[in-house]
Each structure stands twice: as structure tokens, then as C-alpha cells.
Amino acid sequence: MRHASREQLVAKIPADVEMPDKLFANLTVRQVAILAGTGVLAAWVYLMAGDRLPVPVLVAIVLPMIACGCALALGRRDGLSLDRLVLHAFTHLRRDRKLVSAEEGVLPPPAWCRVRGRLPGALRLPVRAIREDGVLELAEGGTAAVVRAGTVAFGLRTSEEQAALVGVFAGWLNSLDSPVQILLQARPVDLSALAGVINDEAGNLADPALEQAARRHAEFLTDLSATRDLLTRDVLIVVRHQDAEQPPGWARRARRTARRDSSAAIVTRRAEETVRFLLGLGVHASIVDADQARDLLVRSLSPRHPEPVGVARPEEPITLGEETR
Template sequence: MVARIPADVEMPDKIFANLNARQVAILAVTGVLAAWVYLITDGRLPVPVLAAIVLPVIACGCALALGKRDGLGLDRVAVHAFAYLRRNRKLVTAEEGVPEPPAWCRVRGRLPGALRLPVRAIREDGVLELAEGGTAAVVQAGTVAFGLRTQDEQAALVGVFAGWLNSLDTPVQILMQARPVDLSSLADLIEGTAGRLADPALEQAARQHAQFLTELGDTRDLLTRDVLIVVRHDGSEQASSWKRGPRRTARRDSSSAIVTRRAEEAVRSLLTLGVHASVLGADDVRDLLVRSLSPRRAEPVGIARPDEPITRGEGTR
């Protein structure tokens, strides 16, 4: 027996003329609105004027119901755009929310909103404590030259990967992240060590290679790709359970142990595919979050850990 499963298992059901319920509702509302405009005019407007009023309404309704943008319906795109325009652009870190100003204070414009980050804290073992409850661990994986394998090897790789996917009992996110690469440090390293080479020909070749790396970084936007696997453990606790207390601390430790074990199982499963993988530690996770939140900005230097004192070096102001 063969059962065909569509590629998009979340595709809404078609209820009429190959249209889903959302599209039928939008077209019905558009038709009712066009009929209402026609009835209230009651022949008092010329046909060209009536057509100029009704046709744009029908066109907008059909576009919202049938149009798509990057696989997403235009009605949902419009809803997301409206929510984005209403969202506060100035955000500040305030866990309790931004208080209202006193009555005697006149505020021009809108008050800044509260910044709600999805990650509450990073544990010493690299596990993320999520603001909505639960924990997550990040696994960094390599890649495999799938196209260079034989047909039997490709089938074996697909089978092992499918077996790992079928063994999952919780949601897992596979993320492909591209980030810019700075070759200036590598070029400076080669330039600094070129003078200590014994052979003048090697020194000249090293300096030429350093110059090539510098020109390549100045004339091209270089990117590197990271393959990340995010393993989560939701549990039964909510965001309010992250408050202090011995019982809640035990829950966090238990959730951290569970998500760490699942991340290690993912690493072992990927090793059977010939893919090198490792669970990211606290420092690597911090760097990953910094790059994700500000991909085009320079990374902060010298971030102190919670238990480390903050000192001022010489020459700083």
C-alpha cells in the first residue's frame, strides 16, 4: 500500500473551486462590499464612475485572496506589514515595562517600548534559558560533499539522516546562517611572520599572499556559512517559573540536563553521517547571539562574565 503525503503538510484544505476558507472569505467580503457600493448608488452615478469605484475594490480583494509573496499570502503580508508599522521602533531593556510619565510631564512622540529578548540567560554549560520557559542548546555542524558520493552512498546518508529525524520527539530547528568574514587579521598574521622565513622567495610569496587577502577583503563581500541545530526542551514550566526558588532552580537544572543530552545525541547521530559537530559552549553561544542581533556591526570586545570584575585598561577614556 502506498499513501501519498503532500510536501506541504500544513497546506490548508480546499473547500470551493480549489480555494481555501481564507480565500473564500476574502472574496465573499469583496463581493458583498462591491454589491453594497452598487446598491447605495442606486443608478445615480454614471457607469464609468461606478466602475472606477468598484473595480479597484474587486482588484484589491482578488489580489489579497489569490496573490502570494515568497510563499505567503498577500493578506498575511498586509497584516504583518500593518503590525510592523504599529510596532514601537525605540526599545529599551525594561523587564517590568516602561512606566507612564507623570501628569505634569509632556512627552513628544511615543514612549520607548520594552525590549523582550527570547533568551533570558546563558548558563555556564552553554544552555540557553528562554524567556517563554524551557531551555535550548545549539549544535554547530559541518557539511558533507553529498554530490561527490556514489548513488549507494547517497542512499545510505539519506537513510541515516531520515532515521535521526524519525527519532526526534521534540521540535528541532536547522538553521543556515551566513555571516561576513574579515580577512584583515589573517593578512596581518601572514605579513608579520613573512620576515622570519629563511628563504627570500618564500617571504616574497607570503607578502604577495597577504596583499591578495587584503585586496580580496576590500573589493568583495565575503561570507561564510554556519550550520546550526537548535535543540529545545519546553517542559511544563512557563516564563513565570524562572523566578528564584529551590524548586524552580531544580527544574531549570533538570531541563538543562535534558536538552544537553539531546544535543549530545544529535552530535553522535551526525557523526555517523561523517559530519563533524559539537555542542557550543557559553562563550560561543554569546558570540553567536551577538552576530545574530547585529550582523553588520563590529562585535564588542572584552565582555566581562557575571562573576568577573570590570577594570579599565591603560589608554581608555
């Protein structure tokens, strides 16, 4: 019976749906190319230095070469092949370490100016703009929508309810036809402001006992914030839609707005379908609007620092006023 209850929680999800085709001996085209290149290079070294070097020296040269080629072709780390991992590492090392916000790019210094070290690179954010409906226009093309979801007490459900939840979640995963990211975002919480509000409003309470209880609660919040690292957690689901290949020339400029609106409508529909699936699981979910999306981006860019106060939206004027008493 115990084994049967565990079997009810099993849902088959297709894995590696984007797995490349196998060409020969269960190897992909990339693996065959790497192994063939390694073999050709080892054979060339053997033919060129076979008569000039002793056998131990030749083996010491060819054997590590073959081992590195086999490792690059057959090895994997964190679900990524070693050849791609090495390529990503090389690309990362070549990138600029210091980035500045410059839409027009970092201009080179004049000829008479000597610069020590490398100039900073231009910071390219992945999000180009935030639409009024909360849809994110990505810099590399396409759109994305963010769904904020709650959680469900899975361990408190019965075995039949758990099986139903797993089945509904598996149905949502099997229905996906575009990239989806499930993100658990933890950020620090500062209770000092809340404690200050409670302490200020405690004097307005009619009952002295309530005032005393409120001040003690404010002291508790202040002590809790000073002695503990408090975190709050957000469960975010990001759905995407990638634009089709852009036509060249004037046609691309003429249809740019219509293509963005169409992509935003598609990603909004997918986000609404995600919300309906989550509601079927008993999980409260909602699509974030423009202000919430902006706040999420601000917290994501600076996760270990408190959010700036009074950040204005792009269309809002920035004013400076003095408080009058």
C-alpha cells in the same frame, strides 16, 4: 543509467505538514471567511448605491473591492498568504523604529515636558538567559540548543554514497517533531591580528630562512586582509522545545524551575540526536557550550562589526588593570 542515478537521490519528505484543513472547494476557513466578507461588502455597496450611481461608477467601485478580496484570500508570496503578509506588514509599521535596552520599559516623560516625535521602545531580546550547559532560555517560553556542524564534499562522493547521504538526511528530516532552523551564518574575518602575531614571533625563529618566510607570510596575510573581503561561514542547527501551557497563579511560580529544567533536558536530548544523525552523514558536529552560545549571540546582533574584545560573562567581575613592563 544516468536517469537511474538521479532517481537514487530522490527522498520524499512530507511538505506542508501543518497545512490547515480545507473547508469548501479546497479553501481554508480563513479563505472562505475573506471571500464571504468581500461578497457581503460588495453586495451591501451594490444595494446601497445601485439606484444612485451609474453602472460604470458602481463597477469601478465594486470590481477593485472584489479583486482585492480574491487576492488576499488566494494569493501567496514566499510561502505566506497575502492576508497574513499584509497583517505582518501593518504590525511592522506600527512598531517602534528606535529601541533601547530597558527591562522595566520606557517610562513616559513628565507632564511638563514636551517630547517631539515618539519615544523609543523597549528592546526585547528573544533570548532571556543562557544556561551553563549552553541551552538558551527563550523570552517567549521554551528552550533552544545550537549545534555547530561542518560540511561534506557531496560532489566528490560516488552515486551510491550520495544516495546513502540523502537517505540518512531524509531520515533525520522525517524524524523531526519540533521546529528546527538550519542557519548559514557568514561573518567577516580580520587577519591583521594573526599577521601581527606571526611578525612578532618571526624574530624568535632559529633559521633566518624561516624568519624571512614567516615575515613574507605575514605580509601576504596583511595584503589579503586589505584587498579582499574575507568571510568565514558557520553552519548552525537550532533545535527548540516549547513549554506546555503555564498554570496560573502560585502553581506557575512553584513549578517554573522544574519546567525549565525539563525543557532544557528535552532540547539537549534532541540536540544530541541531531549530532548523531550528522555523524552518520560524515559531518562533524557538536553542541555549543555557554561561552560559544554567548559569542554566537554577540555576532548575530552585530554581524557587520568585529566582536568586542574582553566581554565578561554576567557572573564575572569587570576589572581594569594596567600592563606592567
